[in-house]
Amino acid sequence: MAVRPEGTPCWADAMFSDVEGAKSFYGDVLGWTFGESSSQYGNYTQAYADEKAVAAVVPPMPGQEGQSQWCLYLASPDAAATAGRIREHGGEVLMEPMQVGDFGTMCLAREPSDAVFGVWQGGIHEGFEAVAVPGAYCWAELFTREPAKADSFLCDVFGYTAKQLQDEAIDFRVFDVGGDPVLGRMRMSEDFPPEVPSYINVYFTVADCDDAVATATRRGGVLRFGPHDSPFGRLAALTDPQGANFSVIDVTTTQGERPQAADVT
The missing domain is CATH 3.10.180.10 (2,3-Dihydroxybiphenyl 1,2-Dioxygenase, domain 1)
Structure with a gap:
């Protein structure tokens, strides 16, 4: 690879x-x-x-x-x-x-x-050997209450270019490398308890979102959001039995048009 x-x-x-x-x-x-x-x-x-x-x-x-x-x-x-x-x-x-x-x-x-x-x-381990297939990493988003700090830092350190989602309901930004989206950034709303710190949420791909949620909750995981249909796939946010947050997404089941995003200068 x-x-x-x-x-x-x-x-x-x-x-x-x-x-x-x-x-x-x-x-x-x-x-x-x-x-x-x-x-x-x-x-x-x-x-x-x-x-x-x-x-x-x-x-x-x-x-x-x-x-x-x-x-x-x-x-x-x-x-x-x-x-x-x-x-x-x-x-x-x-x-x-x-x-x-x-x-x-x-x-x-x-x-x-x-x-x-x-x-x-x-070195000899370059990283993921597969992405965006069932069981593999798919996407990640930084959740933060201080987006301006995070945005400038990520662009300065990693040379990202950024696009801002054109949606008044949420403050969401996408960072690109060479024109390819690699990371999202979401401003944490008041729905997040104040004790929850900024964190990066990792998405893993699944063949069926509802089946994955049912298995996770049966095994002691907690459903935080979803399952929800989106233009990117059917997704859900979970917490595992030891407190680690993660999300699952079925990228083959999409609904709606992808939102527009504008370049950030």
Whole structure:
């Protein structure tokens, strides 16, 4: 697979106190199978959809126990240089760039409105081996109460161009790399409890949204929104039994015209 352009989502993982529980839940909901855990790398365990690597689960490191959450990684040709720009433009580097064997180099950061994300400079592991097929990553959106901070940071650090959705009901922006949309940004409304911080919501593709929701809720997940028909697919937002938010989308079931968006200068 070709190296992804800088700023393109390229991987997702999550820490779970109960890794076996997470494997069982996502195995049922998304059809994942799992490789062997790597004790050399903190029992990091890759998830597969149709034998393609699509995500990973890992137990928390000592002192990092807490609510689980999915972390989205953005591609970089030089993680150290990206970390420098993150600091320069008001972000915080939570974990300095660290080489992970021959697999690549990672770092963790927080953008100025407080959402955490990862940076990945690929080595032999370039990232997702499949996208937008059942079980695989499809899309992601940054939810924030301070969109101006997030918007300028993302464009300054990753060189995104931006389009603003022409809809008075919501404040939604799409970031492009080379003309291809790679990330959304949604202003959090008053419907979000004040204690919910900024976060990046990851969408996984499913063959049938309603079936995935039924399985997730039967397995102890909580339905937050949907299922809802949209021009992009039938989707739903969920929280897994360990508190990690994620969404599912059936991209083959669409309804309505895609909204217009205007370039942002």
